[in-house]
Amino acid sequence: MKKKVMSVVLAASMLAGMTMSAVPAAAAEEEGKVLNIYCWNEEFQSRYMDYFDAKGLLPEGVTVNWVITPNENNGYQDKLDETLLNQENADADDKIDIFLIEADYALKYVDSEYTLDVKNDIGLTDEDLKDQYKYTQDIATDSNGALKGVTWQATPGLFAYRRSIAKDVLGTDDPDEVQAALADWTKFEEVAAKAAEKGYKMLSGYDDAYRTFSNNVSGPWVDEDLNVVVDENLMNWVDQTKSFTDNGYNNKTALWADGWNADQGPDGKVFGFFYSTWGINFTLLGNSLETPVDAGGKEEVGNGAFGDWAVCEGPQNYYWGGTWICAAKDTDNPTLIHDIMYTLTCDPVTMKAITEDTQDYTNNQTAMGELADSDFQSAFLGGQNHIKLFAEAAPKIDMSNISPYDQGCNEEFQAAFKDYFDGNVEKEEALSNFYTAITEKYPELNTPE
Amino acid sequence: MVKNGYSQKDKSDRAVLNVRRTVSYIVLAILTVICLFSFYILIINASRSHPEIQKGFSAMPGKSLRINFNSLMSNDNLPVLRGILNSLLVSGGCAVLTTYFSALTAYAIHAYNFRFRKAAFYFILMIMMVPTQVTALGFVRQMNAMKLMDSFIPLILPSIAAPTVFFFMKQYMEGALPLEIVDAARIDGSGEFHTFNFVVMPILKPAMAVQAIFAFVTAWNNYFIPNLILQSKMKKTLPILIAQLRSADFLKFDMGQVYMMIAISILPVIVVYLCLSRFIVAGVALGSVKG
């Protein structure tokens, strides 16, 4: 494995050296000597170290300073906001140069003056950016159409189902046939009823399907006059989840809860899970094993439910996850930022290498297309080439309906309706609790109350 | 006859005492089990791997104790030992400053009859009631303006002005510090500051040990403000490192390491607590003030 990484890195660095010879070494010298990167975990740091720093692309004399602030209690955004607002008065070496954001609150930063335009200010060209999936750019495009952030990941979601349960319920575990049976929500509900008859649950938690609905709304959470609009599709999620709950089609768990994880294990009785790229290869795989890798278990058929899973597109397209890189206003390292952004989010060689080394699906249609057309097989998914499905699903994702308020709205909406699913409140009260929570978070918004 | 009556009373007394003792032990045993249960799970989970923990509870330890420990120690972004050192520095500083200065402030109001004494007392009593969360963001903004970000000063120095600790000291002095002792010291020619340090402080030892523990633990577990003030990784305290582990990305997220980290960060407080709790017991002899 290590050897492989080394050879890929070597090849990539040679290639990168060629493509980036346009960057004069002198330009970097005039720039700041400290690159401050604000983030909330180490994911980007390891990508940066393995695919940028390791290639010797960092100009001599420049140090990278990582400011990692945990997300807990909104800590990361608090710290980032405080520093950004102070950016003008800060010393050059204390200014933020790069910061990372997530999709649900991306517009808060993208739509502000504190992020630089990656084309006009940083210098990435349309040619550089052409291979990125459109939805990843939609999320980081401001209201004037300027692209303000780029990501190395694409995170299309699929529906991962248990082969043995599908066979029992539908008589087949073939991904194409299962997909046909789950092609829309009406069919999905029919299968849920059939599964329940056989003693299975269709889904595990209340929130499993939420993203599939919230990614396919007809308009943003907040309209131009700052009114909160609850989309019809979200109410469809409410009604479906309520009926699933009352009919016993789900296990009343929640994402990341013990019960939810256990439902993915060898003894799980749940038909399937909505999971995106990273979730399938790491979370689902880890959960499915009888003997964990740490305890000497092997990732092979025979260990728990390994090999008993497969993926299909499911009723609707959606994405889940991802981290965007933004350049901060007043940075004194624009060239270096350009190089980092180019190498990690535009360079097909690097991105293909990331996918091959880490199985993380990357934001490059050409590179991913090559892998999709290869004879790649996932043993965990019973020999399926899931990259192919990802590559088909990713271009269909439409994220043009996002708003800067998505994080709070999605979070509070699910929380408020949990009470409804639990039978603690009626639908109207849940909706009114949601409006209360939203006005607390965003005092500027109007709610129909 | 009289003798007989006495011994009967003695007997029934002893029986009552035995019953009370048994009841006490039973209650204490139950409480002990409840109290230790959390620690038990903590240690069990620190020895289990991430997928094992995710799948649910177990009463038996796993096999990943060493793996969890090693992967925690080899993480460059999580300087655990440095974190312990930082936490010790901040918490120790807080404990020392808060007990000493609160005692001094309480002594000022307890022992001197100056004009604004009552006003000062009620003022401190009043500010005790300010919810701490209220001023947090204003505090951070001010520290930013004072160029005190990423420094331990805003975490340690404010503990000098701790209204609740002051209030405790004041209440304790009322029960345990007769002013005659101070007068006696004055007659012996002791200066006021000297009297406080060498006559009053020894009397306050049990109270100070108690408050030192509380202050230490509170500072040790404080996450909210330090997370907003501290930036560089070599300055971070343990709760921030724990939160950092918990918000790790999907590749690195590992509950086994989280539990291991929590276990590691509890260990030093237990040690400090054991040291200071001995002080309290010893304080019985020292602290008993006899007119």
Next chain:
Amino acid sequence: MTASGMKHTRRRKKGVSYVKWGYIFLIPFFLIYTIFSLAPLLSTFYNSFFENFMSGLKQIGPTFVGFENYVKIFTEGDLLKYAENTLIIWIMGFVPQIIVSLLLASWFTDIRLRLKAQGFFKTIIYMPNLIMASAFAMLFFALFSDYGPVNSILQSMGLLDSPFRFLSSVWGTRGLIALMNFLMWFGNTTILLMAGIMGIDTTLYEAAEVDGAKPSQTFWKITIPLLKPILLYVMITSMIGGIQMFDVPQILTNAKGTPNRTTMTLIMYLNKHLYSKNYGMAGALSVILFIITAILSLVVFFSLTKKDD
């Protein structure tokens, strides 16, 4: 003449040259307090009269709005509901806490009971407080989850047919918060009370024993009256702690006060406004909380100290 003479003698009695030390010893407290706490506090109060929050990274205001924030809190918010939640959960934790702590403190200090392994027990009961509230809540969350160990134990004992969903039930969640508060603080209270009892002259107990007083008599006639200052301290700080209850319900319910906002405490409500840096609403809410706490504390303080004077 006479007046000044009297003043003179009175002063001499209290010690003329000593008074200045009272002021000197207060300097550190007030200096530090002014710099680090008073300034942010006053700005909090000041802000309560303004519309002042962040919309994303844009500052809205500050615009002077008079008492509008206060009006909003009383008319739109459910302040009373959150106050009620806070009070209920606090009482559910405090009553057992003070009873158990008094019991333990009197046992530990009872010279006739002579409990063995006291050091061990004293150490143990405080230990839950050493765990961070967040870690403690995390543990409880796992323990009492739908498929967690508590439910499986109850089910295997035949007490339940299907899992009891603690965190989806009003009294289940409130009960868990109260239980955690109790566990975290009863050791603390016991130590405080013990420190108070240790300050009581032991000869009083010896004399009582010679006089043949029953343990309950010693407890009510000697311990409780002499413990009054510390009891007062425990009452007031616990009440303030109760009103400021935050960490445990915040983490246990993921800041939502679920179910149906029945575990939303006052400070959790306040914290909601800090998300948007809403200094106006948060400021107004703090002023209200401050007034409530001040009144409650002063009532307790004066009702308990009056008899002494």
